[in-house]
Amino acid sequence: MSRQSLCRPWEHQLSRRRLLGTMASGAAGLGAGALGGLVEPAVAEELSRQEKQVIFIWLDGGMSQLESWDPKPNTQFGGPFRDIETSVPGVRFSELLPHTARQMHHLAVVRSLHTQDNSHSAGVARINRGDPKNRGVVYPYFGSAVAKLLGPTSTGMPPYVWVKPYSSGFKADDAGFLGARYGALAIGDGEPKNDGLPLEPPENLLLNPAVSEADNQARNDLRRMFNKRYASSRRPEWTDASSYVFDVAHKLMERIDLFDDTKISDKDRERYGQHDLGRYMLMARRLIESGVRFVKVNSYHWDSHGDHFNGSQSLIPQFDQPFAALIEDLHDRSMLDNVLVVVMSEFGRTPRINSHVGRDHWPEAWSVAMAGAGLNRGLTVGKTNAEGTFVDGQEHDVGHLFHTWFQALGVASQEVEYNNAGQPLPIAHDDHWPIKELLA
Template sequence: MTDKLCKPWEHRFSRRQWLNGVSATGIASAGLPFGPALADELVKQRKQVLFVWIDGGMSQYESWDPKPNSPFGGPFRPIDTAVPGIQVCELMPRSAKIMQHLCVIRGMSTQDNSHSAGVPRIQRGDPKNRGVTYPFFGSSVAKLIGSQGTGLPAYVSIKPGSGGFIYQDAGFLGPQFGAVAFGDGKPPENFSLPESITDADDELRQLLRKKADERYRLRRRPESTEATGYIFDSARELMRQRAMFDLSKVAQKDRDRYGEHEFGRHMLLARQMLEVGVTFVKVTSYGWDTHGDNFNGHASLMPRFDQAFASIVEDLHDRGMLDNVLVIAMSEFGRTPRINGHVGRDHFPEAWSLAMSGRGIRRGLTVGKTNAKGTAVEGDAYDIGHMFHTWFNALGIDTNKTQFDNHGQPLPIAHEEMHAVKDALAAV
């Protein structure tokens, strides 16, 4: 840690964080001390996830799986993409241009057609019922990969509305692995130190807090005390990185590319967070439950999604980060072929699509297919359990060898009767 190019505050590793990061990146044998070369190597081997949650249900017809000129195909045209033979809806021209980076699963078929049950069920991987609450994918990644030495929260959520700490996502893993949520992409209130408090004062206060924590810990269960300490530590690191929340410092050109709308701003913040090394960044977009006026709705929803999604994939690629960051964009289900009287589409888990890119993912292809009218999957259908296997494998986590430990109860990290979608995984 004495190298002149490597400032101490750039590598504030706690023992636990360091061990977590080293074990996760598989370089335990690298040893200490290390210099910038190893730091670079750590960054290169970093495993990150961008999870774009399109809440309410994006229509597969108006996005990844157009069915032109069929009874349920809707009014929009298909367009060619950068990959010959693959077409997407005309509402996503920029995603079409980066199709070589994408893998679209067109054969999704899941079990739940309600929002209330379906959203958590999907994001927990719909495992077999064992009477425990499974963690969301973000919490699982926070547990299995951790902060990778950044000191930042391993799992953050950028969402419209309010922020806070969403411990419920963690399920049986315990609150430490919940999501730190930034409501409307804003940092928490009182994020900056008052001017009257110097850094030295702050250090003294933190020492006092840690002493108090130690006493508190003696009388509490370790899960809650670890969560408390984790939140404090990661909050302090976030405070040091607070400049990333200020999007006015981002080039206007980039802000225009992503869009000045809510989702564009949130995706741009996600890029900032991935750049500073947050392991799992979830970005949520609300307002996709288009039971009414589906087509005019998607006519404005899709282009705004498209510009931000394509921009971040382009940027991750241009920055050399796409080999580190697993990108997933999905909803809790697709939308019905049938067009109701309100010119809307209802919920349809039976045959829908999601998109992926980045780490461990084979790119420039579609996997699975639906029939000519889009009413059913033809051939292999993939449930969310298949996708959890796929994503863990893409992150280098062997789902056959890795288990959760729920107070001594071993639990599979993904549905044990499902498997990874091999066609979607890059050759190792």
């Protein structure tokens, strides 16, 4: 937005390096957003459409593979639900996923997950970090990893946004050793505020009511004037970094419409549903359309140790309806080629049904669904045995998925490394590999 008119040769150099996303200093970590002012808005939108993006849906507690992606009806542990046909002949889902079944020709389902941790406390973080080898550092979650490796899109929107229940704000924890600037900007669902905003925007996102749009423009022009004079005789990095964050802040403030419920069409409202997960997934679509690189969506209460089947009957449809709508929308808008969509949990659920009619934690054999970003469509990878207790054939760990997703996003996962203050670190488990069947 505010480029200095007095540019020096090294500034151009800086911008180019930023575009390549290779600088390691504080200012540089901000990535390609420096382009924000150089690209015409229409062009920027086109560019961002061609840029890879991610929607990562996290069903916290563990969704049951048997009531969703890998049903085993009429077997010892199959439970009461039937299976149904999908849009891909031969692939069958649980009857609790009727909408999603009709989108199967866009999806890829890995049914051979075998992961290492059956506890929530450690398992959540391990899965989210791709469970790499322990090298004594705290690895980033997938969203922070993508924010680091791909940076923001050319729209200037922040790279990593997290749609979640409860609190909003800037959450650094996901970033691990990458540092806070690769953390998530969280959009939460706080207490009802009766202000017409469905999801709570980050703090201070609304233009202060005492400041008119015109005054905001004027005071920021003054800020730019002081910055320009200051920067005209100094190294440009810090002024650039400061200008960049004010630009992103304004970019977000301009998109306050994202938090305005009245902008949602009745059709979308109906298709995504009015429950939380539906509203979150619709928000995810809108954020991706606005140019956010990575959107994480959280849903809780999937840890059904008791009364599992009644629980599934109420919970899984809340996932099914909006997820199918999301896939359909991304496809209709020609976005699915560039947007990777992933649905996962920290583990699956036990085939054995416990005495409380629940299913417990089961990392031994479970499923993850995904779509988009050039992944092959309409296929399943791997399988479980007849009773769904173990993987039959090649097992896949979360490290294989991370490799596959990075590859789909154009990152050579077996070559690219993080540089943690001189310590080179593989971006995914070094003993794992991309799943060939999924990559075109």
